[in-house]
Amino acid sequence: MPKGIAVDKQGRIKERTAMSDTNLLLTITVVVFFILYLSAVFFLGGSFTKPQNFLNILNNNASLIVLSCGMSLVMITGGIDISVGAVTCLVCMVSAVNLEQQGGNMLTVILIGLGIGLAFGVIQGFLVAHLGIQPFIISLAGMFFAKGMTTIVSKEPVRVTNEGFLAVKETRIIVPGLGSANKAGEYIDAYVEVGVVIALLVVALLFCLLRWTKLGRSFYAVGGSNQSANMLGINVRRTKFLAHVLCGLLAGLGGILYFLHVGSGDVANGAGDEMNAIASSIIGGTLLTGGVGNVVGSFFGVLSLNTIKRIVSSLGFDEAWWSNITVAAMLCLFLVIQSVVLLRKSAGGKGKGTVEKK
Numbered sequence: 001m002p003k004g005i006a007v008d009k010q011g012r013i014k015e016r017t018a019m020s021d022t023n024l025l026l027t028i029t030v031v032v033f034f035i036l037y038l039s040a041v042f043f044l045g046g047s048f049t050k051p052q053n054f055l056n057i058l059n060n061n062a063s064l065i066v067l068s069c070g071m072s073l074v075m076i077t078g079g080i081d082i083s084v085g086a087v088t089c090l091v092c093m094v095s096a097v098n099l100e101q102q103g104g105n106m107l108t109v110i111l112i113g114l115g116i117g118l119a120f121g122v123i124q125g126f127l128v129a130h131l132g133i134q135p136f137i138i139s140l141a142g143m144f145f146a147k148g149m150t151t152i153v154s155k156e157p158v159r160v161t162n163e164g165f166l167a168v169k170e171t172r173i174i175v176p177g178l179g180s181a182n183k184a185g186e187y188i189d190a191y192v193e194v195g196v197v198i199a200l201l202v203v204a205l206l207f208c209l210l211r212w213t214k215l216g217r218s219f220y221a222v223g224g225s226n227q228s229a230n231m232l233g234i235n236v237r238r239t240k241f242l243a244h245v246l247c248g249l250l251a252g253l254g255g256i257l258y259f260l261h262v263g264s265g266d267v268a269n270g271a272g273d274e275m276n277a278i279a280s281s282i283i284g285g286t287l288l289t290g291g292v293g294n295v296v297g298s299f300f301g302v303l304s305l306n307t308i309k310r311i312v313s314s315l316g317f318d319e320a321w322w323s324n325i326t327v328a329a330m331l332c333l334f335l336v337i338q339s340v341v342l343l344r345k346s347a348g349g350k351g352k353g354t355v356e357k358k
Helices: 017-044 051-060 062-076 084-101 106-129 135-153 163-169 194-212 214-224 226-231 236-262 273-283 295-314 320-349
Strands: 005-007 013-015 172-181 187-193
Touching: 017 295, 017 320, 051 062, 051 172, 051 187, 051 194, 051 295, 062 084, 062 194, 062 214, 062 236, 062 273, 062 295, 084 106, 084 135, 084 236, 084 273, 106 135, 106 163, 106 236, 163 236, 172 194, 187 194, 194 214, 194 236, 194 295, 214 226, 214 236, 226 236, 273 295, 273 320, 295 320
Parallel strands: none
Antiparallel strands: 172 187
């Protein structure tokens, strides 16, 4: 059995060490985020003191939050999906062409986004789960395919002028009590975009899925050990397949949210988002080895990742490589922390049975 997986008299999975590891890594991520942000507020001041600055992190990264949640699901099962950024780009381009050249509307955009994401999830999930092909190779092929298809749809940027779409894009949800005065002394309400609300709902739903459903517990069991999960009667292939399907759907949804934020299709849309999603998941406490992770941690991973980028920029290091170096250092730090957790698990598991039956 994988460490942290136990069964009761009825053979149901009980949450033990794996969930405590998840909570430990989540706590570390949350603490690091608050240290970073509060340090920026007290030592840098400026825009960091205004609530809208924090809300802008959410506005600019609603899509990445959804992508990171999908990435975490796959990583918890021991897999990975590096096609999500290219799928986001493809969804944006196809949606833009549909609105501008084919008379589409928001309903067709939603169907296109979810349809593309579902197609990638089903195909890649089948190849990984049922044919046993490495998820990195399959999703790499998916990434190249999505990038190629985006270029086929349109090589040039497509800016959307559809009034119905723009009405949704420009919708602002006021957050009471968090506004601030501008330089002219005028009070400006704090707001979030529609995509932020959707992203937060996704985080909440996936948290409930992982915490309180049989499928969610199966994700952790499969990530801990395929063989042990089989012994518990879990359909490993089906579980891996569903993880990739959900990740694909979330990539499609992430593409819709990205499109709602930028309002155009471009071959550069979503560039590097797959790496940012992986980094956010790792910073959020999802182990690359599988079996441990939490979408709430991925949410805070996104916040931490973008907070450190804003801090570096505020310090005057505007060149892109400074942000990349800082993110790399932060990622290495969390990988070291995860290694320590794994060593703790190994030490704790010596001399102990990993299946508890009463």
